[in-house]
Amino acid sequence: MDDGQPPLKLFEKKERIFPKRVWGKYRQIKWVAMVALLGIYYLAPFLRWDRGLHAPDQAILIDMSSSRAYFFFIEIWPQEVYYLTGILILAAIGLFLATSLFGRVWCGYACPQTVWTDLFVWVERIIQGDRAKRLKLYKSKWSFEKLWKLTLTHFLWIVIGMMTGGAWVFYFNDAPTLLEQIIHFDVPWSVLGWMVALTGSTYVMAGFAREQVCTYMCPYARFQSAMFDKDTLIIGYDTERGEARGKHKKGESWEGRGHCVDCTACVQVCPMGIDIRDGLQMECIACGLCIDACNDVMHKLELPPDLIRYDTTHMQATRKQGIETKLSIFRPRTFYYAAIIAIVGAGILYGLLTRSAAELHVLHDRNPLFVQLSDGRIRNGYDIKILNKTLEDRIYSLTIEGIEGAEIRMQGAGQQDATALPVFADSIGHFRAFVTASKEQQKRKEVYFKLTDEQGEIALTYESVFVSSKP
Amino acid sequence: MKTENRQVDEITGTETTGHEWDGITELDTPMPRWWLIVFYVTIIWSIGYWFYYPTWPTFSGEGERGGTVGSAEWTQYKQLEDQQAEIMAVRAQYQxxxxxxxxxxxxxxxxxxxYAIAGGKSAFGDNCATCHGTGxxxxxxxxxxxxxxWLWGGSVDDIYQTLRYGIRSNHPETRFAEMPAFGEMLSTDEVSSIAAYLVEEDASNVSVGATLYEENCAVCHGDTGMGGQDFGAPNLRDAIWFYGGSKAEIELQIKKPKHGVMPAWEDRLSESTLRQLTIYVHSLGGGQ
Incomplete structure (x- = not known):
């Protein structure tokens, strides 16, 4: 091209990042968070929660085959999946609240992508050494050393991936039983499929894609900028104090120059491969590792710490005028988010506490709509479903109201009595009911099915119709 | 491909195809490598597939319906048999x-x-719904x-018998009833007065109708008109009229009766299907 511009690039080629080991406060927090989160992930399926004979005793379990979800004291049936909507709203707003309080704290410390990438880098470092050695190995020609080091690294990554996929399936199956099956290589195909898929995704996402996921794939990283304001906690480089940067020899005066010695420690430790001194960037996941790295250097130079620090644009602005302001956590948006969480949380809690122990569904027969009997009366048929959500067998009584002189009769195996319908614990009872009444003037008349139980815990009504003649 | 006129595009660094249309040239962008690899893998895969599965049509018809057999000896017919066998195995314990x-x-x-209701319902849909309706x-x-x-009784045994041998069917065990055509024996007025008697019309000829009923109809339908299930005579005193309950419809049925036929299912359906159907029909609400 003639105008001397660089060629058009639509996608930046991935530069492999080799984050350097770092010590410090935030690294410490990250280790603790990693151990705690991985611990929860791997051990939670093994928690037990006694629900009696008729339900599994796993505390957290999504049981696909019998369509139930269990979370400690909560049990959810498929038609109550709206609780999941509530939980997703809570998760989203919770993320917003965390962002408004502490910036991208989720990205830096708690996101699975961050945690697993951190774990993979840790493995990489143990096998191949720190940044300089890894870089050298990466650039070197193939040799026996390179071969075994890379093989071992990838092998361990795959092992971690298998454990990740392996732990995932425990949430959908009885964990101790499945563990035994896995040990005996006797795993159902459906489970094996998930394990393989998640092993693969863990291996690819944490081993190769890494920071690309945050930069290019994650929608949260992108729309978070909409939640940023002058009081959001970000990683900030103190330009006033740091510039003009430059190499510094021991014993030289700090007069007339900045405190940044351009050692690039902050760049070397960055898992996202950015230079924080260029200012706030979309890629920054606010993990604070550059703070640790820089404070280390500042300490060696006997300079005050926090050249790079958790900061807000507001604090940066006032600092320029010589005023130190504190982080303002209590802002309108913090309250909005907290209020939404409180309302949704209260709604879910209310729903769970007032959850009915039973449900009644009545479906009027469509074919035939009604039956003319020989004595001139009319009979209608209904499919009845009684959902016993308790964990014990119950006996229910079904009566009808709304039509004078109507009789109800059950049709099923054996002699069924409408006032004593047994439904097993945690299951659905299917029944056939015939309602007979004298011919009504109205072609369709409302009829009300009332369900009660022996314990007097429930009193449900379901409105259906009684059809007397062709519409 | 012809190499003349091929140029290297400055922006992308890719060769052009050498074709030009009014100054517009086309980039000869190579296939992405991953795509090519997948493409070659599918070709290699297909070779294995040819040997493993029945693939090539042949003239002689080596396979089950012509074509190569394949080392797996897999056919759709076998698969169907296997799947049916699976279902039958599940059923067998109940059966x-x-x-x-x-x-x-x-x-x-x-x-x-x-089990009986499920089987009976599906057999009903296949065999009975044509006349009796899906419901x-x-x-x-x-x-x-x-x-x-019920014309012939509504107990399980009655229903089973009707299903098995039919009504007015060609089976030797079938039950049979025939309402005579009274149009040939009685006058139109007489038929009309019997019908009037049956629908309890308030008219002068009701008492005439009552007498005529006693003389002609009571033999089968009974003195009180209650009919008899032993010989398939309908009850004339209930709210249900098989061929319609209006006076005109009743007159027509007296003059020139229709006789429905229920086929015998003994030869067409298995014993257990018949029994399942019996229980299903009995469960529809009228079973006695």
Whole structure:
């Protein structure tokens, strides 16, 4: 091209990042968070929660085959999946609240992508050494050393991936039983499929894609900028104090120059491969590792710490005028988010506490709509479903109201009595009911099915119709 | 490909195809490598596939329906057989119990009852719904199986007998009833007065009708008109009229009666299907 511009690039080629080991406060927090989160992930399926004979005793379990979800004291049936909507709203707003309080704290410390990438880098470092050695190995020609080091690294990554996929399936199956099956290589195909898929995704996402996921794939990283304001906690480089940067020899005066010695420690430790001194960037996941790295250097130079620090644009602005302001956590948006969480949380809690122990569904027969009997009366048929959500067998009584002189009769195996319908614990009872009444003037008349139980815990009504003649 | 006129595009660094249309040239962008790899892998895959599965049509018809057999010896017919065998194996445990159980056993056992109803319902849809309707509600001339009015009896044994041998069918065991055509024996006025008597019309000829009924109809339908299930005579005193309950319809049925035929299913359906159908029909609401 003639105008001397660089060629058009639509996608930046991935530069492999080799984050350097770092010590410090935030690294410490990250280790603790990693151990705690991985611990929860791997051990939670093994928690037990006694629900009696008729339900599994796993505390957290999504049981696909019998369509139930269990979370400690909560049990959810498929038609109550709206609780999941509530939980997703809570998760989203919770993320917003965390962002408004502490910036991208989720990205830096708690996101699975961050945690697993951190774990993979840790493995990489143990096998191949720190940044300089890894870089050298990466650039070197193939040799026996390179071969075994890379093989071992990838092998361990795959092992971690298998454990990740392996732990995932425990949430959908009885964990101790499945563990035994896995040990005996006797795993159902459906489970094996998930394990393989998640092993693969863990291996690819944490081993190769890494920071690309945050930069290019994650929608949260992108729309978070909409939640940023002058009081959001970000990683900030103190330009006033740091510039003009430059190499510094021991014993030289700090007069007339900045405190940044351009050692690039902050760049070397960055898992996202950015230079924080260029200012706030979309890629920054606010993990604070550059703070640790820089404070280390500042300490060696006997300079005050926090050249790079958790900061807000507001604090940066006032600092320029010589005023130190504190982080303002209590802002309108913090309250909005907290209020939404409180309302949704209260709604879910209310729903769970007032959850009915039973449900009644009545479906009027469509074919035939009604039956003319020989004595001139009319009979209608209904499919009845009684959902016993308790964990014990119950006996229910079904009566009808709304039509004078109507009789109800059950049709099923054996002699069924409408006032004593047994439904097993945690299951659905299917029944056939015939309602007979004298011919009504109205072609369709409302009829009300009332369900009660022996314990007097429930009193449900379901409105259906009684059809007397062709519409 | 011709190499003349091919140029290297400055922006992308890719060669052009050498074709030009009014100054517009086309980039000869190579296929992405991953795509090519997948493409070659599918070709290699297909070779294995040819040997493993029945793939090539042949003239002689080596395979089940012509074509190569394949080392797996897999065919759709075998797959179907396998799948059917799987289903039959699941069914077998219920089927055995069902075959050895009596009607009353089945009707009091929840599992067997559910098994019979499911089987009966599907057999009903295949065989009976054509005349009796999918819900068994019938139509004029085709009995409603939901109501409590039975021409030949509504107990399980009666229903089973009707299903097995039919009514007016060609089976030697069939039950048979024929309403005579009174149009040839009685005058139009006489028929009309019998009909009037039956619909309890307030008219002067009702008493004439009553007498005529006693002389002609009571033999089969009974003195009180209650009919008789032993010989298939309909009850004339209930709210259900098989061929329509208006006076005109009744007159027509007296003059020139219609006679419906229920086929005998003994030869067409298996014994257990018949029994399942019996229980299903009995469960529709009118079973006695």
């Amino acid at each position: 055995q119990q069902f075959e050895s159980a009596s009607f009353s056993d089945v009707q009091s056992d929840e599992t067997l009852y559910a 068994g509600a019938g139509a004029p001339g085709y009995p409603n199986l939901n109501d409590d009015d």
